[in-house]
Amino acid sequence: MSLVSTLNDKLYTYLYSDKKKVYLSNPETYEEIEIDVDKVEGNEKHLQLLEDDMKVTVSFLETEKGLSPISFRLPQMHAYEVIGTTPIVGNASKGTAVKVVEIRDGIQINVPEFVNVGDKIVITLNDLKYFKRA
16 A cells, blocks of 8 residues: 655635634635644744735645645735834935835834835735835
8 A cells, every 4th residue: 555645735815813723715615724823834923914815825735535734825925004114214315215114913124215104015925025016
C-alpha cells in the first residue's frame, strides 16, 4: 500500500476570525472552512491585516482520506485606508520626506508625504511597505 499526498492551493475569501480560528469561504461553492490562527504563513501581525472579503490562499494536503487545510497566506499586496498620520520626517524640499500612517489596529507604514488620512494605499504584505496609491 503506497501513501500518496498532494499539496493543493485554493483561493478562499476571509469571513471573520476569533482568537483561535479563521473562518473562510470558497468563492465558488460558498463552502465554509475554519483553520487555526497559527496556520497563517508569516507572523501574527498578518492576522491583524485580514479584512472582510480579502482573498487568501489556503494550502490543502490531499490524502486518501480527503483534503485537510494545513496553512493559509495573505495576498502579496492589498489596499487599505489610511486612518491616521504623524508629522513628516526628513527633508521635504529634496522630495525624500516620509511620514508614518496607521492603516488598522495600530499597524504603521512609512509613506510619501503626499499620502493623507482617508487615502487608500496598496502595501506589500510580506514586508509591510508602501507600494502605491490605490
